[in-house]
Amino acid sequence: MEKRRKVANPLALAVLAELLAEPIHPYEMGRRLQAHGKDRSFKYNRGSLYMVVEQLRKAGFITEQQTVRDTQRPERTIYALTDDGRQEFYDWMRELVTTPRREYPQFGVALSLLSLLSPAEAAELLERRLVALSAEVGEINEAVRSALTSGVLWVFLIEEEYRLAALEAELGFVTQLIESLEQPDYVRAWQKIFGSRT
Amino acid sequence: MEKRRKVANPLALAVLAELLAEPIHPYEMGRRLQAHGKDRSFKYNRGSLYMVVEQLRKAGFITEQQTVRDTQRPERTIYALTDDGRQEFYDWMRELVTTPRREYPQFGVALSLLSLLSPAEAAELLERRLVALSAEVGEINEAVRSALTSGVLWVFLIEEEYRLAALEAELGFVTQLIESLEQPDYVRAWQKIFGSRT
């Protein structure tokens, strides 16, 4: 009985959010998204942007407000939020915040097939992942700290904090997984089941 | 300089994995995926399955081995892995395991726009998420335990363990976030910046 959203692409949510502040043209939306680093949370590319803008218009969530020809620059269409659009924004946000949705992270995919690799190889590959994860943690920490000291409010960095929490958890999980893979019990069991591999 | 994979859909990896064991026809692949609950890690649907099978064939990772007409049932085409395909499988797995890729979880999207909700509302919505998260943790725990006692090897459940670890981390993060949102300092700051909301 799920009432599917007319426009499902998360980028559309970002567009609605931008228009909440003031009417602007698509290119400007894109510029702001990138300027505020939002493109770290949304998969952004210009083609998709124009697509969702059009979808939102068809769905009645935004309207063409005017078309400006700046006498130079290509013609730009300025869009404004409708009441329905504002409605949709808050409704969507509420859903996203309250209701965890099933997702399909790439690493989960790999894990679900991990038994197809020999324990030794799996462990070694995971070690490499540990290195990469730590590096990423370092980078984000650094970025967050520098943003904070240059006056950005913490609330604009929550998403990065979230990423950090997730990464830390993954670090712990992987460390522990490596240990499990190295248990002689498991190694023997694997040999018995998959011993017939090339 | 990323050498893009010819077939990028993770479902294709699952197909390669199935064919690693023995040649089968697409429908059977789907059946096994579901039977082993792999469809919790991969986004599975029949349409996509036939699509990736065709893509894999074009890319030379699998070949039609024979077309069986069981004298009843529609004609079924049996596919087998090629050497390139086996190669691709291991290469892909190695990449997935070693290299964390940027992903775009829905909750991250919401978080990056959280400042647009009043602290009070945000906190309340997050409380609701806590409930949902706990419920999910409970379910998975239960499922894992029951699978283990009925003899499934732990290595076939790592992906669920991973999910659990991620959920636990999120629980912690959200709990802490709610507290931060309730700090009077933040509430005042929010009022000052966004006070002019409807």
Added chain:
DNA sequence: GGGGTCATGTAATAGGTTACATGATTCT
């Protein structure tokens, strides 16, 4: 033996990404 539902696949449609196009501006 007719109604449901498996088993299996194809076709139509919608969604998203890449590539291309074009004038303006800035740089040397």
Added chain:
DNA sequence: AGAATCATGTAACCTATTACATGACCCC
């Protein structure tokens, strides 16, 4: 002035999902 790059959008091309189709089996 010509080269590089920015600003802006459109169109072509893949990918993925939904809807449709068809014969067999199963049940009472």
